[in-house]
Amino acid sequence: MADKPRKLPQEVFAPWEDPEAKPLIQFRNVTKRFGEFTAIDDLTLDIYEREFFALLGPSGCGKTTMMRMLAGFEAPTEGQILLDGQNIAPVPPNLRPVNMMFQSYALFPHLSIWDNIAFGLKRDKLPKDKIAARVEEMLRLTRLEKFARRKPHQISGGQRQRVALARSLAKAPKLLLLDEPLGALDRKLREDTQFELMDIQEKTGTTFVIVTHDQEEAMTVASRIAVMNHGKIVQVDTPARIYEAPANAYVADFIGDVNLIEGTATRTGEDRCSVRFAEAADPITAECTADLSDGIAVTYAIRPEKILVTADRPADRANALEGQIIDIGYLGNISTYHVELPGGQMIKAAMTNSTRLDRRDFTWDDRVWLSWRETAGVVLTE
Numbered sequence: 001m002a003d004k005p006r007k008l009p010q011e012v013f014a015p016w017e018d019p020e021a022k023p024l025i026q027f028r029n030v031t032k033r034f035g036e037f038t039a040i041d042d043l044t045l046d047i048y049e050r051e052f053f054a055l056l057g058p059s060g061c062g063k064t065t066m067m068r069m070l071a072g073f074e075a076p077t078e079g080q081i082l083l084d085g086q087n088i089a090p091v092p093p094n095l096r097p098v099n100m101m102f103q104s105y106a107l108f109p110h111l112s113i114w115d116n117i118a119f120g121l122k123r124d125k126l127p128k129d130k131i132a133a134r135v136e137e138m139l140r141l142t143r144l145e146k147f148a149r150r151k152p153h154q155i156s157g158g159q160r161q162r163v164a165l166a167r168s169l170a171k172a173p174k175l176l177l178l179d180e181p182l183g184a185l186d187r188k189l190r191e192d193t194q195f196e197l198m199d200i201q202e203k204t205g206t207t208f209v210i211v212t213h214d215q216e217e218a219m220t221v222a223s224r225i226a227v228m229n230h231g232k233i234v235q236v237d238t239p240a241r242i243y244e245a246p247a248n249a250y251v252a253d254f255i256g257d258v259n260l261i262e263g264t265a266t267r268t269g270e271d272r273c274s275v276r277f278a279e280a281a282d283p284i285t286a287e288c289t290a291d292l293s294d295g296i297a298v299t300y301a302i303r304p305e306k307i308l309v310t311a312d313r314p315a316d317r318a319n320a321l322e323g324q325i326i327d328i329g330y331l332g333n334i335s336t337y338h339v340e341l342p343g344g345q346m347i348k349a350a351m352t353n354s355t356r357l358d359r360r361d362f363t364w365d366d367r368v369w370l371s372w373r374e375t376a377g378v379v380l381t382e
Helices: 063-071 113-123 128-141 157-169 187-204 215-221 239-244 249-254
Strands: 025-034 037-047 052-056 078-083 098-101 175-179 207-212 224-229 232-237 259-267 272-276 284-287 297-302 308-310 319-330 334-340 346-352 367-372 378-380
Touching: 025 063, 037 063, 037 078, 037 232, 052 063, 052 187, 052 215, 063 078, 063 098, 063 175, 063 207, 098 157, 113 128, 113 157, 128 157, 128 187, 157 187, 187 215, 207 215, 215 239, 224 239, 224 249, 232 239, 232 249, 249 259, 249 297, 249 378, 259 346, 284 378, 308 346, 319 346, 334 367
Parallel strands: 052 207, 052 224, 098 175, 175 207
Antiparallel strands: 025 037, 025 078, 224 232, 259 272, 259 297, 272 284, 297 378, 308 367, 319 334, 319 367, 334 346
């Protein structure tokens, strides 16, 4: 029998780890002020070709200002923004190889879907046959062929979102900016559309930069995320690294559910330490960096899903703390337990409901053990 051909491993897309890779977008010490208010504060950032890059943060953190500077609607007060090595500050918005898709979609209600997509191409005075070919290509890409002759009010919100995306991509921009593009959609449709966006971005190879305050959306679609706060980038990394290895307590708290326990660290080995947080509770055993000083104040971050809830103390876990259940939340796929430890520290644990109509093992006021491995949490000094 002939050997089956081996499936080659998929190439990992990570140009930011290649010192030879040239960024498509470069923010170089960019500051943007509006009067006395500093919206962007001495920001330096590289974004690479074919990235799906997310700017994530609360309202007022500066992410929309960054996008408006890329689009040409605002100019930096200080510093430079380079696109393909060219300073784009003097280039007007209509001459930049950049397109922008707004949350409102901004479709022309009196034009058909076909004509909405063709609008920018007609303004560029392309030949009719090239316009037709490009519009048909965009309709196929976004699966809108059968809606081509309808008006925007005759299709659903998710379909209008795809029309706006097709129109934005029709001119083949080097960079597409998406400003909260899924904010108007309901939750189920938004989740489905996130995967459609990823698929279209991969097929076109266009660099996408999305502005969002939705953590799950950023975690789903992005190759990398920049978490912002008060005009500064706090951490730039892949979704997995942002979640599992946050740079500080702000990032840990902003991304997903987390327990943050403030305490004092004492080194117990080359890469091990104990974190004491309450006199009445046992210290936490954790991994830590080699430069951690004894007696330093730290924040210990542990995700709820890393914690096991049991009636008896497990023998195979580095950390085991006894407490009392104060609250229980049933969320369908998981149940959450709010457990008070000696000293008053509240810990949230999440357990998967793996079988249908699973019998509740615990109820309010039960004494339980919370346990986790020493590698499950992160010791943060900021």
